[in-house]
Amino acid sequence: MAGLGTGIGWRPEIADAVERLPGVDWVEVVAENVCPGHVPASLTRLRERGVTVVPHGVSLGLGGADRPDEARLARLAATATALGAPLVTEHIAFVRAGGPLTASDPLEAGHLLPVPRTREALDVLCENVRVAQEALPVPLALENVAALFSWPGEELSEGRFLAELVERTGVRLLIDVANLHTNRLNRGDDPVKALAELPVEAIAYVHVAGGVERDGVWHDTHAHPVPPRVLDLLSELAARTAPPGVLLERDDDFPPEGELAAELAAIRERVPVTGALPEAGDAREGVVREAAEGARERLGLAQAALLSALVAGTPVPEGFDGARLRLQTLALARKRAGVVAKLAPELPELLGKEYRDVFVAYTRTRPMAGGYRQDALAFARYLLDSGRPGDVRARRRLYRWWAERSGPRPPGRTARLLHAARAALVA
Structure with missing residues (x-):
């Protein structure tokens, strides 16, 4: 199968720029941000031009103790087909x-955490x-993640862990060289x-992204330019194999279109030719074995204890x-604050400069048990219960915002009038 070539992460904020950028062979889209029945018009136009679109999931949690959720898998499969x-x-x-496996409250990280x-x-x-x-109706490739910490008692290097995963399942690999750089500095x-231990023939494509160093810790932000040391790792990988595709990731603080084009050009200089996309592999006979009895429960207890601490x-x-x-706790809290601010910009608008500090304080006693939209509603309720914002008009606006979104469906005229009346009573 032909290779992917050079690509960029498609995001709504830069959709127009992505369509105009020269030499974009393919794009990657966050799978959870696409409704299979309503593909964004920009992606449809790209597909009509022959640009390949690859869905990139972030919520399956395949390294968790629970078996994969059937509904999430079905949605990912439908997205791939669409x-x-x-x-x-x-x-x-x-x-x-957490949850039934460990008889504890379910907890959400809102982030990709490393497995032991x-x-x-x-x-x-x-x-x-x-x-x-x-x-899934098409082959699966899995990405190595960035981490701020290590698990105690680890038995395998990252390369050997990935190599044995491929050997036993036939899964393909998505190698993120920015994450390798992150783990060099942080772990x-x-x-x-x-890279030397990887089965390079299993590589489906490569991620390249930027980050920033703060207080001796590298943060994989996807919001900064790609540093030279990440590009050097891309060259190191390209010296071992011609990867089928290389993709630039950018998720925030999007630069001008010209800067994106320059970063894509720098990637092409390091990987001028891409190889063929590997076929889905088969698990090698004799190495497939089931997890020992109790393994899921033991892993679940360990992950629940860690996530609860975080x-x-x-x-x-x-x-x-x-x-x-x-x-890591602080990083998770700041990420929650940032995502909620994007989903509900009214909240930072109402709180002003104190938004982030108030949200981080909120996270210390309010773990995320659902998704980010539920988190936004819970934070609004927390603000109201604690008498914020201080301005009465702002607090009334916040109550109306929360009331209109906390029900199972958008409110009708009667409900809106009732909410308005209640908001007038908020002191």
């Missing part, structure tokens, strides 16, 4: 924990990957060693670096 995609991609990460590189966790991951592969991992303020589990987990 976009005519040659493959779909996801992450080697967990994004939620142990053989037992790999067993669970392999089972989850096989479930996903059977439910002391050797990215060159990881988002609910419970004690740091034994063996973890407490300082690193505190950094």
